[in-house]
Amino acid sequence: MTHKVLDYINGQWTDADTSDLQKVLNPAEGAMIAEVVMTPKASVAQAVDAAKVAFREWRMTPAANRIQYLFKFKMLLEEHLNEIATIITNECGKTFKESLGEMRRGIENVEVACGIPLMMQGYNNEDISQGIDEHMFRQPLGVVTAITPFNFPGMIPLWFLPYAVATGNCFILKPSEKVPMTSAKLFELIEMAGFPKGVLQLVNGGKETVDALLDHPDVRAVSFVGSTPVARYIYSRATANGKRAQCQGGAKNPVVIMPDADMDMTTRIMADSAFGCAGQRCLAASVAITVGEARHTFTEQIADVASSRVVGYGMHDLTQMGPVISRESKTRIEGILAKGEQNGIQVLVDGRNKSVSGYDDGFWLYPTVLSDVPPDSEIAHTEIFGPVLSLMHAESVEDAIALVNARNYGNMACIFTNSGAVARQFRYEADAGNVGVNIGVAAPMAFFPFSGWNDSFFGDLHAQGHHGVEFYTQTKVVVERWPRSWSRQF
Numbered sequence: 001m002t003h004k005v006l007d008y009i010n011g012q013w014t015d016a017d018t019s020d021l022q023k024v025l026n027p028a029e030g031a032m033i034a035e036v037v038m039t040p041k042a043s044v045a046q047a048v049d050a051a052k053v054a055f056r057e058w059r060m061t062p063a064a065n066r067i068q069y070l071f072k073f074k075m076l077l078e079e080h081l082n083e084i085a086t087i088i089t090n091e092c093g094k095t096f097k098e099s100l101g102e103m104r105r106g107i108e109n110v111e112v113a114c115g116i117p118l119m120m121q122g123y124n125n126e127d128i129s130q131g132i133d134e135h136m137f138r139q140p141l142g143v144v145t146a147i148t149p150f151n152f153p154g155m156i157p158l159w160f161l162p163y164a165v166a167t168g169n170c171f172i173l174k175p176s177e178k179v180p181m182t183s184a185k186l187f188e189l190i191e192m193a194g195f196p197k198g199v200l201q202l203v204n205g206g207k208e209t210v211d212a213l214l215d216h217p218d219v220r221a222v223s224f225v226g227s228t229p230v231a232r233y234i235y236s237r238a239t240a241n242g243k244r245a246q247c248q249g250g251a252k253n254p255v256v257i258m259p260d261a262d263m264d265m266t267t268r269i270m271a272d273s274a275f276g277c278a279g280q281r282c283l284a285a286s287v288a289i290t291v292g293e294a295r296h297t298f299t300e301q302i303a304d305v306a307s308s309r310v311v312g313y314g315m316h317d318l319t320q321m322g323p324v325i326s327r328e329s330k331t332r333i334e335g336i337l338a339k340g341e342q343n344g345i346q347v348l349v350d351g352r353n354k355s356v357s358g359y360d361d362g363f364w365l366y367p368t369v370l371s372d373v374p375p376d377s378e379i380a381h382t383e384i385f386g387p388v389l390s391l392m393h394a395e396s397v398e399d400a401i402a403l404v405n406a407r408n409y410g411n412m413a414c415i416f417t418n419s420g421a422v423a424r425q426f427r428y429e430a431d432a433g434n435v436g437v438n439i440g441v442a443a444p445m446a447f448f449p450f451s452g453w454n455d456s457f458f459g460d461l462h463a464q465g466h467h468g469v470e471f472y473t474q475t476k477v478v479v480e481r482w483p484r485s486w487s488r489q490f
């Protein structure tokens with residue numbers, strides 16, 4: 001019998017009253033491994049009601065007690081790490097090692113949120129006027145939600161969930177319908193950790209489910225990670241409905257390679273960045289801009305490394321890169337490449353029309369390298385979200401930075417160089433929120449904000465760390481006077 005992924009509402013695994021189910025596929029096999037319920041509006045309302053009820057007690061639970069559940073959750077995540085990573089690989093396609101790595105980054109957020117008694121402290125002043133004191137407290141918002149993408153099914157929910165509940169909110173997760181099994185596993189562990197019912201809930205589904213959350217008057221804040229058009233839509237609808245919103249969008253990340261860079265190290269790191277997770281990382285390097293003499297060496301070396309990457313099922317030890325998420329995604333990427341070719345772009349390493357023995361129905365696309373991509377071409381600005389690296393060239397670091405900044409996204413920009421002065425110039429001038437120096441995936445640790453800019457982010461406060469704490473709390477300022485003469489009356 002097909003496994004059905006259910007919702008977790010008010011402390012119960014719930015089969016939403018719907019015949020609307022979506023298939024979950026293993027992208028390496030192209031075969032169905034489960035079905036997921038597409039939760040209707042009425043069930044979303046039940047979850048919000050349960051969260052509202054739970055909030056009354058949860059916000060009064062001391063922060064030091066709230067985090068005890070997170071400590072238990074962290075221990076359970078560690079105990080079940082291999083099991084979770086296997087689920088990620090089977091529904092998302094990345095290698096087992098990549099799945100373990102993603103969970104490590106997710107767990108770090110649980111660890112950081114355990115410091116909430118200190119992180120959510122306010123501040124105060126005595127005698128703002130004689131005998132009058134002023135305090136600032138942080139209070140939770142109430143019911144909050146996060147809508148997450150397919151590419152990091154374990155990590156991205158954990159960018160939000162721990163901070164939301166540690167600060168005293170009740171949290172509803174709507175994961176990607178393409179990869180719902182990882183979240184279901186996380187919620188099994190949440191149930192084992194013993195969180196009070198209604199504090200953490202899971203509703204599966206797509207647009208209808210999301211819209212029900214965006215329009216519900218009792219949902220106070222919306223966190224989103226996904227593509228830019230959907231991020232823009234969710235930000236507009238959530239804020240028009242009076243909610244707080246933080247919406248992370250897509251990316252097209254440029255990396256500058258200077259002639260003085262250590263070329264072997266650079267190539268290795270660049271290959272991991274561009275082709276790791278089959279290029280389906282919002283921090284994947286997608287445009288390499290060589291400067292001066294770096295052009296020849298880097299082009300040759302990256303072509304070699306790209307052609308020799310071992311592609312296959314992510315649970316096999318030797319696999320270095322898995323499939324893309326879906327047949328639609330593969331067809332979409334092949335379409336972008338075909339159009340680029342028609343417009344004169346040269347495919348230096350062609351990852352199309354390749355297979356993996358024993359996995360004939362998998363969604364395979366091997367590493368692909370495009371050379372001499374014109375900076376003003378469509379492909380230079382389109383998020384491909386697959387294992388495709390575009391090469392461009394500039395004569396100076398200034399020209400390279402101009403190419404970096406000539407794009408709408410601003411998720412990440414990196415430079416490889418041996419020069420501190422050039423690195424500093426780049427760090428200072430690059431128009432992106434996450435910058436790497438001799439780093440291929442400049443992913444902020446849990447105690448730093450994930451700082452996308454421009455079309456890669458809509459909002460103000462980002463995910464993780466202090467930004468997460470601020471996003472999930474509202475400040476209350478209290479001005480107090482307690483005249484001595486009044487107390488003397490008693």
Ligand code: NAD
Nearest residue numbers: 148149150175176206207210226227230248249250251282
């Ligand atoms: P997506 O935008 O298709 O879906 C993301 C979420 O939104 C899913 O939960 C989905 O069910 C929901 N959704 C989709 N269409 C919707 C609609 N019309 N109305 C309401 N909800 C809708 O993204 P994806 O394909 O799952 O993920 C890949 C994208 O996410 C890429 O663009 C990638 O760059 C981006 N991403 C960004 C970051 C970041 O930190 N900026 C991190 C990871 C992924």
